[in-house]
Amino acid sequence: xxxATLKHNQVQKDVGTISSSRAxxxxxxxxxxxxxxxxxxxxxxxxxLTDSGELIVVAQGVGVAHPPGxxxxxxxxxxxxxxxxxNIAVRINFSSAVFAALxxxxxxxxxxxLMIAIPYLLTRKKRSAQRNKKAEDSxxxxxxxxxxxxxxxxxxxxxxxxxAYATIAEVYTLNALLILIILFLMxxxxxxxxxxxxxxxxxxxPHDKWLYGAALVFGLALGIHHVTVGLMLPALAVLVYRTxxxxxxxxxxxxxxxxxxxGALVAVYAYLPFAASRSPVINxxxxxxxxxxxxxxxxxxxxxFFSFSPxxxxxxxxxxxxxxxxxxxxxxxxxxxxxxxxxxxxxxRRDRTGFWFLLFIVIADLAYALTYExxxxxxxxxxxxxxxxxxxxxxxxxxxIQLTLSKSILVERSYWVAGIAVLLSSxxxxxxxxxxxxxxxxxxxxxxxxxxxxxxxxxGLLLTQDWQVVSPMLYAQEVEQRRPDVKVVDVNLLxxxxxxxxxxxxxxxxxxxxxxxxxxxVQILKEWERDPGAFARDQLLxxxxxxxxxxxxxxxxxNENRVAPVYITRDLLFAETTxxxxxxxxxxxxxxxxxxxxxxxxxG
Numbered sequence: 001x002x003x004a005t006l007k008h009n010q011v012q013k014d015v016g017t018i019s020s021s022r023a024x025x026x027x028x029x030x031x032x033x034x035x036x037x038x039x040x041x042x043x044x045x046x047x048x049l050t051d052s053g054e055l056i057v058v059a060q061g062v063g064v065a066h067p068p069g070x071x072x073x074x075x076x077x078x079x080x081x082x083x084x085x086x087n088i089a090v091r092i093n094f095s096s097a098v099f100a101a102l103x104x105x106x107x108x109x110x111x112x113x114l115m116i117a118i119p120y121l122l123t124r125k126k127r128s129a130q131r132n133k134k135a136e137d138s139x140x141x142x143x144x145x146x147x148x149x150x151x152x153x154x155x156x157x158x159x160x161x162x163x164a165y166a167t168i169a170e171v172y173t174l175n176a177l178l179i180l181i182i183l184f185l186m187x188x189x190x191x192x193x194x195x196x197x198x199x200x201x202x203x204x205x206p207h208d209k210w211l212y213g214a215a216l217v218f219g220l221a222l223g224i225h226h227v228t229v230g231l232m233l234p235a236l237a238v239l240v241y242r243t244x245x246x247x248x249x250x251x252x253x254x255x256x257x258x259x260x261x262x263g264a265l266v267a268v269y270a271y272l273p274f275a276a277s278r279s280p281v282i283n284x285x286x287x288x289x290x291x292x293x294x295x296x297x298x299x300x301x302x303x304x305f306f307s308f309s310p311x312x313x314x315x316x317x318x319x320x321x322x323x324x325x326x327x328x329x330x331x332x333x334x335x336x337x338x339x340x341x342x343x344x345x346x347x348x349r350r351d352r353t354g355f356w357f358l359l360f361i362v363i364a365d366l367a368y369a370l371t372y373e374x375x376x377x378x379x380x381x382x383x384x385x386x387x388x389x390x391x392x393x394x395x396x397x398x399x400x401i402q403l404t405l406s407k408s409i410l411v412e413r414s415y416w417v418a419g420i421a422v423l424l425s426s427x428x429x430x431x432x433x434x435x436x437x438x439x440x441x442x443x444x445x446x447x448x449x450x451x452x453x454x455x456x457x458x459x460g461l462l463l464t465q466d467w468q469v470v471s472p473m474l475y476a477q478e479v480e481q482r483r484p485d486v487k488v489v490d491v492n493l494l495x496x497x498x499x500x501x502x503x504x505x506x507x508x509x510x511x512x513x514x515x516x517x518x519x520x521x522v523q524i525l526k527e528w529e530r531d532p533g534a535f536a537r538d539q540l541l542x543x544x545x546x547x548x549x550x551x552x553x554x555x556x557x558x559n560e561n562r563v564a565p566v567y568i569t570r571d572l573l574f575a576e577t578t579x580x581x582x583x584x585x586x587x588x589x590x591x592x593x594x595x596x597x598x599x600x601x602x603x604g
Contacts, residue, residue, distance in 0.1 A: 024112040027146050031153035032105035038157070038430075039097035039166040044439040046446045047089045048168045049468045050376050053445070053475035054282065056081075056092050056169050060479060063280030064272060064287060067299040071271035072223035073171040088479050092169040100166030100173035101157070106180035107387065108153030111394035113187040114347075114354050115145040120194040121351055140405065144398055147418035152394030154426035155336065160327045161379045161386055163437040171224050172380040178221035179229060179384065185214035186236060190243045190353075208253060215257035219264025223271075226297070228384055231368055235360035242353040269297060281478055281505060286498040301496075305373050316370045323379055327386055328393075329428040336393060336425055343395030350395075361388040397421045445472035453483045459564040461487045461510070461556075465572045465579060477506070487560070491553070491572060491579055497525050510560060517555035521548040546581075553582050557590075568592075 047053045051066070058065040059077035080095035081088050119141075156162060165172040192207035214236075221229040240248050248254060272287045287296040307313070328336040347355035362385045369381040397418070404417040449472045456462060464470060470490040476482045487507045493499040500522055504511045511518060524545050528535050535541045560566055568586060575583040586592075 021142075023142055023146050024109060024149060027112065027150045027153065028105040028108040031108045031150065031157060032101045034154065035104045035157035035166075036097060036101035039100060039163070040094070042163075042434075042438045042440050043090065043097060043167045044093050044442045045090060046087065046443065047472045047475040048439070048442060049445045049448075049472065051471060052089075052169045053471035053473065055171070056089055057474045057478045058280075058282050058284075059092055059169070060088055061281045062275055062278070063282040064275050064284045064296075065282070066284050067295075067301060068226055068297045069269075069272050069284070069287070070171045070224050071275075072220055072268050073174050074275075075271065076174065077169070089169060089475065093167060096168060096170055096173045097166045099177045100162050103162065103173060103177040103180050104153050104157035106177060106184055107156045107390060108149045110180055110184050110187060111152040111391055112145055112149040113184060113191060114351060114391070114394070115148050115398060117187070117191050117194060117354070118350050120191065120198060143418055144401060147401060147422055148394035148397040151397045151422040151425050152390050154422065155328060155393055155429055156387065156390040158328075158426055158429035158433060159386055159390065160429075160433045160436065161323075161383055163433055165380065167437065167439045167442075170377075170380075172377075172383060175221065175225040175228060176383050176387065178217055178224065179232060180387065181217050182214050182221065182229075182232065182236075183387075185210045185217065186239055189214065190239060193243050211253065211257060212260055215260040216264050219261035220268055222261075222265045223268030225380075227368065228365070228381060231364040231384060232361065234364045235357050238360050239353060239357045242356065269293070272296060279501070281502065282474070283498055283501060285496075286501065302374075306371055307373050308371055312373055313370045316373065317366075319378070320366070320370065320382060323382060324385075324389075326432070328389070328425075328432075330432045333428070336428060337389070339396035339400075339421075339425065340389045340392040341396075342399050343392035343397075346395040346399040347392065354395075358388040358392055361385070393425065397425070446476075449473050449476045449482075453486060456483070456486050456567055457565050459485050459487070460567055461489065461560040461564065462567045462569070463489050463491055463557075463572055464569040465491045465575065466569055467492075469569060489556070491582070494549070494552070495525065497522055497529060509563075510556065513559040513563075514552065514555040517548075517552040521545075521552040524548050550581055550585075554585065557586070566590075 047056060055065055055070075055073075055077070057063070059074055060081050062074065062078050065074060077092050077095055080091050083091050085091065086094075162173065162176060189207055189210035192210065218229065218232075272293055276283055276286050276288045285292060285296045287293045324337070325331045325334055328340075344355065344358070347358065365382065365384040365388075369378070369385075372381065400421050401418050445468075448469070452462065452469065452473075453476070462469075467490070470488065470493070473488045477484055477486070477488070484506075487510050489503070489510075490499070500511070500518065525548075528541075528545055535545060557566055572579060573583055573586065573592070
């Protein structure tokens with residue numbers, strides 16, 4: 001009995017010793033503070049283009065963002081907006097920096113987990129395991145763990161895409177952080193399983209807490225950019241299968257993990273109807289009913305961007321290759337990609353499970369992203385692939401060090417090789433991406449809005465279909481309260497019924513002056529939103545909604561022009577697709593006067 005207790009305690013001791021060492025935590029901390037310092041220095045001082053303005057307004061007002069709504073990000077960004085430092089945009093921009101720095105630190109720990117697991121894979125015998133465990137504390141062993149982890153973490157921190165989103169108000173850095181937390185927890189769970197196999201005696205399985213922790217984070221992460229998070233499932237399934245076999249997939253543990261994820265998912269998306277019921281400033285989609293919530297989460301309006309055309313997918317792949325070449329360094333010097341490919345080869349030899357795990361991340365991500373054709377933020381959809389490549393670069397750094405150690409005359413210089421590999425990889429990425437990601441003096445969106453507003457007379461109407469105008473203008477008017485008299489209307493968003501609630505809040509006079517035509521269009525618009533297929537099948541319905549839309553626009557222009565001048569941006573004036581008929585009517589019925597000089601300066 002005493003003998004069994006002794007063995008039991010020994011197993012507990014062995015399992016306990018594989019938690020993160022101070023060296024690994026020090027590496028992660030170093031990466032975090034280096035990244036945060038860099039991101040803080042290059043942080044955008046105000047609103048930026050694309051979705052930044054909309055997201056800031058949503059975060060401040062606890063509203064509903066464009067699909068899928070990003071509820072977890074909105075909650076955390078709202079808390080960041082309450083910090084009494086700088087303007088609202090800077091506060092939320094800085095939250096992106098913190099998330100990105102934490103993501104880089106987590107990638108450091110992920111690589112450390114993979115490096116530490118390698119000795120456990122080399123043997124199934126207890127004696128050898130004990131020797132490996134002792135060797136783990138040796139300087140060379142620590143070097144083989146810390147140098148790859150530190151190098152990969154800094155490489156990720158200085159990569160083009162993560163750094164780009166770390167300095168603005170966007171959801172992608174939090175998304176990357178949660179993905180990496182999931183990877184870390186699953187790899188930690190796997191390492192405990194490997195440690196169990198190298199010990200005799202009673203099976204100790206307290207490590208399922210890591211599995212369930214990963215399931216919880218997975219469910220929460222679905223509350224941000226659920227597509228890229230969901231694409232991790234094939235890789236996670238491979239990891240679980242190669243760690244515990246098919247028996248895991250028939251066990252209750254899978255059921256428990258699934259229930260935890262679903263519970264977290266439901267909890268975080270319960271935010272949508274709660275926020276919608278408050279009628280916030282931006283209530284995109286107004287998701288109150290179950291059907292509306294489902295439409296919002298699944299991004300129903302974006303399904304038109306999917307294409308399986310070989311030509312389009314081929315073009316997307318070429319664009320991805322361009323992004324990949326400049327992601328971690330200079331296009332003309334892809335040394336870090338060579339290092340990453342060497343890392344994939346090393347992983348295949350040393351840690352076959354790790355290799356397949358990383359490969360399935362890349363395959364699943366590319367399989368989706370290459371079929372999804374969008375003009376903005378496309379690089380963010382490749383973040384899982386870039387994460388996998390940065391991790392592979394960690395394997396590549398380990399390969400370089402081991403190559404040095406294999407040469408007896410170079411053993412004493414292994415530390416120099418490790419230091420050079422880490423510094424060269426991180427410095428190359430930093431130097432290559434600095435000119436593109438330094439937004440310390442980035443005022444393009446601010447100046448764009450300021451220039452537009454300076455030319456618009458009091459109570460003027462601005463019609464546009466340019467989201468790069470509308471989004472930062474939302475921030476200027478709703479957060480900074482600049483020129484609330486100017487009415488800014490996104491003609492494309494007029495095809496969404498929820499947008500009229502915003503217009504009613506922001507410009508009640510505009511709605512009142514064209515009430516009849518607006519009501520007629522909104523009525524048929526809601527019919528289209530319930531069943532767009534019916535309109536696609538019935539040409540008369542299509543003609544009816546098109547005519548109602550055109551009549552509403554005519555009414556708005558005519559009525560607002562009686563109050564103050566109407567302005568139109570160039571993109572709408574020369575529209576060639578959905579708004580072409582309206583643009584033609586404008587050109588035929590109104591004299592167009594270029595407006596570049598400031599209006600009454602007292603209105604600015």
